[in-house]
Amino acid sequence: MEFTAREDIDVPIEQVFEMVTDFEVFERSALRRGADVSRLDSLSRAGVGAKWRIAFEFRGKAREVDLEVTGFERPNEIALHGKTQGIESDMKVELVALSRTRTRLQFWSGFTANTLSARLLLQSLKLARGTLNTRLGKRMSNLRRDMEDRYSRMV
Numbered sequence: 001m002e003f004t005a006r007e008d009i010d011v012p013i014e015q016v017f018e019m020v021t022d023f024e025v026f027e028r029s030a031l032r033r034g035a036d037v038s039r040l041d042s043l044s045r046a047g048v049g050a051k052w053r054i055a056f057e058f059r060g061k062a063r064e065v066d067l068e069v070t071g072f073e074r075p076n077e078i079a080l081h082g083k084t085q086g087i088e089s090d091m092k093v094e095l096v097a098l099s100r101t102r103t104r105l106q107f108w109s110g111f112t113a114n115t116l117s118a119r120l121l122l123q124s125l126k127l128a129r130g131t132l133n134t135r136l137g138k139r140m141s142n143l144r145r146d147m148e149d150r151y152s153r154m155v
Contacts, residue, residue: 003109003136005137008104016105016147037052039051079091085115086115
């Protein structure tokens with residue numbers, strides 16, 4: 001099962017990459033939404049090998065995800081791999097410079113199930129695909145606005 005989203009951002013690619021790899025901002029955002037986030041590595045800056053354990057509630061059940069940065073190509077791409085109870089996911093954020101001041105952010109995520117219960121969960125997510133795509137689109141739009149606001153305050 002896959003999800004994709006794309007946003008064009010009025011910010012130069014280098015600054016978008018810095019914002020996308022500012023993991024502390026995303027950690028705080030997850031904490032505000034009720035997740036428990038623990039950093040598992042001791043890296044001083046963003047890069048391959050950064051790891052987190054994220055605990056949250058989804059569909060009435062406590063879930064725990066181990067997330068790791070598996071690819072890091074400045075300023076174009078970051079790849080992540082996640083594991084949770086029977087589900088593995090790969091995510092990729094790609095940045096493309098459309099001009100000196102405009103960047104396209106493309107997000108892709110793919111999920112695979114390793115157990116029967118995980119297959120049932122993914123099947124229920126497939127039934128809700130339209131709603132989930134809408135929510136992802138809104139999140140990406142909010143991320144774009146936030147990045148543009150943050151950049152305008154820097155300049």
